[in-house]
Amino acid sequence: MSPRSILAGIGAYLPERVVTNDELARTVDTTDAWIQERTGIQQRHFAAPHETAAFMGTAAARTALADAGAQPSDVDGIILATSTPDQAFPATALRVQAALGVTKGFGFDIAAACAGFVYALSVADSMIKAGQAKGVLVIGSEVYSRILNWADRGTCVLFGDGAGAVFLRAGEGTGTDQGILSTHIHAQGTLGDILYVDGAVGQPDKPGHLVMHGREVFRHAVSRLAEAVEEALAANNLKAADIDWLVPHQANRRIIDAMGRKLGLSTDRVVITVEQHANTSAASVPLALHQAWTDGRIKRGELVLLEALGGGLVWGSALVRM
Numbered sequence: 001m002s003p004r005s006i007l008a009g010i011g012a013y014l015p016e017r018v019v020t021n022d023e024l025a026r027t028v029d030t031t032d033a034w035i036q037e038r039t040g041i042q043q044r045h046f047a048a049p050h051e052t053a054a055f056m057g058t059a060a061a062r063t064a065l066a067d068a069g070a071q072p073s074d075v076d077g078i079i080l081a082t083s084t085p086d087q088a089f090p091a092t093a094l095r096v097q098a099a100l101g102v103t104k105g106f107g108f109d110i111a112a113a114c115a116g117f118v119y120a121l122s123v124a125d126s127m128i129k130a131g132q133a134k135g136v137l138v139i140g141s142e143v144y145s146r147i148l149n150w151a152d153r154g155t156c157v158l159f160g161d162g163a164g165a166v167f168l169r170a171g172e173g174t175g176t177d178q179g180i181l182s183t184h185i186h187a188q189g190t191l192g193d194i195l196y197v198d199g200a201v202g203q204p205d206k207p208g209h210l211v212m213h214g215r216e217v218f219r220h221a222v223s224r225l226a227e228a229v230e231e232a233l234a235a236n237n238l239k240a241a242d243i244d245w246l247v248p249h250q251a252n253r254r255i256i257d258a259m260g261r262k263l264g265l266s267t268d269r270v271v272i273t274v275e276q277h278a279n280t281s282a283a284s285v286p287l288a289l290h291q292a293w294t295d296g297r298i299k300r301g302e303l304v305l306l307e308a309l310g311g312g313l314v315w316g317s318a319l320v321r322m
């Protein structure tokens with residue numbers, strides 16, 4: 001039997017600086033009322049210059065390892081999801097590897113925007129199942145404050161910075177089905193122009209700012225994520241009622257509520273952090289998971305469904321028995 005990927009530890013890091021809607025409204029043509037009504041967001045964290053994707057990813061990884069009771073020497077590989085890397089190369093994962101003092105194994109980044117963590121989890125799970133690694137750090141770390149267009153009020157109020165991480169350990173589990181039960185990842189490149197960053201180091205004349213056609217993304221998010229949820233349940237012969245917790249991507253409270261209703265889950269079974277963190281892209285799912293894990297809501301043995309969608313379009317799910 002191939003090993004299961006057990007979520008042995010969960011960690012997170014948020015920049016110290018909190019920016020409220022009211023503070024943003026001093027420089028952006030917006031209001032706290034509009035942002036809260038359309039998105040649920042009340043505040044976000046913004047990184048200081050030293051708080052890069054590598055810095056925050058390292059901090060989140062350290063707490064995930066500590067939570068798992070693991071050492072850097074237990075790490076066989078690091079997969080880091082980010083759209084805001086410190087450098088084009090080395091991969092941000094390798095800056096984290098060096099900072100942690102990990103001296104073996106592999107490391108690479110995954111660019112799958114807001115679905116990056118689910119993508120990274122899927123790849124790590126496949127590698128563990130294939131016997132290529134026994135301990136893998138999966139990290140989502142983002143500094144979207146550095147790619148926002150402050151002249152576009154339709155996007156600049158939506159995002160925040162932060163990092164989340166899990167340490168996956170190969171094991172048979174304490175019960176028969178502990179660990180990652182399934183992952184599903186999808187992409188539709190033909191929808192690349194509804195949510196993108198208009199540049200990168202390969203295109204020096206472009207500023208590299210986030211562009212989003214919000215309504216279209218919203219429409220796709222609701223239908224694609226609903227399909228992803230159905231797909232995860234069907235693949236595991238489960239019903240929506242079997243799910244203990246939904247940990248969705250934190251882009252918009254209205255999308256999250258729609259997913260909760262779809263699953264018939266009461267709101268107290270859906271982990272919501274968008275009010276406090278805004279949309280932290282690849283960091284949003286592990287940050288939410290970490291919050292509900294550390295405050296004791298999510299417990300060992302419970303069934304947790306993670307889902308996310310982002311620019312690409314990319315989307316996916318992971319079903320986990322904690």
Ligand code: UT7
Nearest residue numbers: 030031034038114153154157214215217218221251252310
């Ligand atoms: O993480 C990746 C996935 N991303 C998502 O899932 C995001 C999906 N999209 C959304 O969450 C929503 O579409 C938004 C929150 C981005 C926008 O909400 P909306 O209800 O679709 O608003 P809208 O873009 O249609 O704009 C409605 C109005 C417009 O004014 P008019 O044309 O009706 O007069 C905008 O100009 O709201 C205006 N508006 C604002 N007003 C105050 C747009 N942004 C702002 C703002 N403050 N920040």
